[in-house]
Amino acid sequence: MIVALAGGVGGAKLAFGLSRVLPPDQLSIIVNTGDDFEHLGLHIAPDLDTVMYTLAGLANPETGWGVVGESWAFMGAVERLGGPAWFRLGDQDMATHITRAEHLRAGQSLSQVTRALCQKLGIGCAVLPMSDDPVRTMVRTSGDTLAFQDYFVRLKCEPVVTGFAFHGAETARANADARAALSDPKLQAVLFCPSNPFVSIAPILAVPGLDKAFRAARVPKIAVSPIVGGAAVKGPAAKMMHELGLDVSALGVARHYRGLIDALVLDEADSVLAPQVEALGLRAPVMPTMMRNDEDRVRLARAVLDLARSWTSAS
Amino acid sequence: MIVALAGGVGGAKLAFGLSRVLPPDQLSIIVNTGDDFEHLGLHIAPDLDTVMYTLAGLANPETGWGVVGESWAFMGAVERLGGPAWFRLGDQDMATHITRAEHLRAGQSLSQVTRALCQKLGIGCAVLPMSDDPVRTMVRTSGDTLAFQDYFVRLKCEPVVTGFAFHGAETARANADARAALSDPKLQAVLFCPSNPFVSIAPILAVPGLDKAFRAARVPKIAVSPIVGGAAVKGPAAKMMHELGLDVSALGVARHYRGLIDALVLDEADSVLAPQVEALGLRAPVMPTMMRNDEDRVRLARAVLDLARSWTSAS
Numbered sequence: 001m002i003v004a005l006a007g008g009v010g011g012a013k014l015a016f017g018l019s020r021v022l023p024p025d026q027l028s029i030i031v032n033t034g035d036d037f038e039h040l041g042l043h044i045a046p047d048l049d050t051v052m053y054t055l056a057g058l059a060n061p062e063t064g065w066g067v068v069g070e071s072w073a074f075m076g077a078v079e080r081l082g083g084p085a086w087f088r089l090g091d092q093d094m095a096t097h098i099t100r101a102e103h104l105r106a107g108q109s110l111s112q113v114t115r116a117l118c119q120k121l122g123i124g125c126a127v128l129p130m131s132d133d134p135v136r137t138m139v140r141t142s143g144d145t146l147a148f149q150d151y152f153v154r155l156k157c158e159p160v161v162t163g164f165a166f167h168g169a170e171t172a173r174a175n176a177d178a179r180a181a182l183s184d185p186k187l188q189a190v191l192f193c194p195s196n197p198f199v200s201i202a203p204i205l206a207v208p209g210l211d212k213a214f215r216a217a218r219v220p221k222i223a224v225s226p227i228v229g230g231a232a233v234k235g236p237a238a239k240m241m242h243e244l245g246l247d248v249s250a251l252g253v254a255r256h257y258r259g260l261i262d263a264l265v266l267d268e269a270d271s272v273l274a275p276q277v278e279a280l281g282l283r284a285p286v287m288p289t290m291m292r293n294d295e296d297r298v299r300l301a302r303a304v305l306d307l308a309r310s311w312t313s314a315s
Numbered sequence: 316m317i318v319a320l321a322g323g324v325g326g327a328k329l330a331f332g333l334s335r336v337l338p339p340d341q342l343s344i345i346v347n348t349g350d351d352f353e354h355l356g357l358h359i360a361p362d363l364d365t366v367m368y369t370l371a372g373l374a375n376p377e378t379g380w381g382v383v384g385e386s387w388a389f390m391g392a393v394e395r396l397g398g399p400a401w402f403r404l405g406d407q408d409m410a411t412h413i414t415r416a417e418h419l420r421a422g423q424s425l426s427q428v429t430r431a432l433c434q435k436l437g438i439g440c441a442v443l444p445m446s447d448d449p450v451r452t453m454v455r456t457s458g459d460t461l462a463f464q465d466y467f468v469r470l471k472c473e474p475v476v477t478g479f480a481f482h483g484a485e486t487a488r489a490n491a492d493a494r495a496a497l498s499d500p501k502l503q504a505v506l507f508c509p510s511n512p513f514v515s516i517a518p519i520l521a522v523p524g525l526d527k528a529f530r531a532a533r534v535p536k537i538a539v540s541p542i543v544g545g546a547a548v549k550g551p552a553a554k555m556m557h558e559l560g561l562d563v564s565a566l567g568v569a570r571h572y573r574g575l576i577d578a579l580v581l582d583e584a585d586s587v588l589a590p591q592v593e594a595l596g597l598r599a600p601v602m603p604t605m606m607r608n609d610e611d612r613v614r615l616a617r618a619v620l621d622l623a624r625s626w627t628s629a630s
Contacts, residue, residue, distance in 0.1 A: 041417040041420050070388075071386060073385075073405075073406035073407050074406045074407065074410055074413075075410075077406070077408075077409070078410040078413070080410070080435065080436075081411065081432060081436070082435045091392070092388050092392035094392070094406075094409060095391075095395070095396055095398065098355050098356065098357075098389075099393070099396050120396045121395075121396075
């Protein structure tokens, strides 16, 4: 049994690789819902959707989010009616939002709706929203404190970040399946996908029940660095690290994750940092981590799982 | 001041003509909402939308409903997710439903939302849902009693009709602007557009406040026959008349509307029926009523308005 923690694009890519390597009943992907928000009367869950679309082979390879071959007639008509256009909802994507909203209003939980959507999309592994309760990532900036999508989409990550808060996290109940997976005696490893440490991984562990189960798990805990060669593979992670006064490197990631993980997988471009990461008491395996295509994803997933197995059998 | 009562396609066509002939502040179109229903968590208002799209020049001329140049990516994705596909919602059309649903949930009335939508679509005249309260047309058949869209769309009007009920009508409050328009001292005529008498016009007059104001109005009341040459121009009106044991003709329409209207406009194809309609105590002007293009719509609107004015000035 493997548990992976994932946010959006980078997380979804490794999750895809894992889903092609592991039997469906041996993989649970706990997904950040701190990015979720209400928009046009719909519950939008960007990271859940990115993971689902990626696992289903429907993801748009160019944008990294949304559905491949997406069209925008809905959005054009929304603009014609004077509606908000800053957050783009594609025509196919809308089916997900409408279905989710309808079932949530009918009293289903986010977990139940996600399970049903995954089933329809032919996804066999468990895609688990971290909580059915609302947790909302807030971005503290040198100016206002911003709701995540305001910061991320509307303001294009321009404000200077000073910190984060996860509203609702303290009282949010952990997804029961996620907590159970982290406490499963058959658990072999917990993986942090190469997602943003601050706004993808941190919100998941801000849910007390998940944090507790995660810390109690006696298995290898392995993160794949989302920073390669001093830059984020995608998204604002590097910009955030810089603004928070952290070293913008895999070493900075290692310092940030210290105490949580046993190993940080470094890209070959960062092999020179391995000794410094190891000096922090972490393993620092080096391998190609860039996932440009499905083969890359499967290869990285296999390599990370091999590491976990080797450490488990050695201990 | 002119008030027109309208349902879907046929009604919208004459409404379009009227809107091109009359100053915007002298035309109020009272629209049937008995066809409205909740679908996928949205308030769908088919007749309001058909009237709005037609007045805005956005209507699909081939289907008679929906938006011209519509696409169906949303619908395809809904089907992929196992959602209901029997009621087709186009990608552009979805923007109307989402906007309406959002504002209704925010506490706006259907009238307020409709006004805002019309403003955005550049519609100057008043498009007035008959009531902000839910009225739901039920179709009694030889089998089950069916919600209107079940009968109309899902079952394609196949069940044999035995009658109708308008759930909620008795207690529904009339749209205040519609009632005011019918009671306006400057009112010159009330027109029944060539809409279905049973499921478009009847639900409007089933709202007590509108029925009362309509009956009290001392102006020419003129219907345009939706039955031409013994057939409905569009929709199930003729089939319904047959199943209800009525004469499937403009004469049958005249008998049905007797006591409500002063005149039934007959198409030239039905000129032979004029004496029989007149024998019922109704005027029976004859003119071309088929509206194949915008010119036809404007010409019919102008002709009906001329009749109303001539009768007003003569009285």
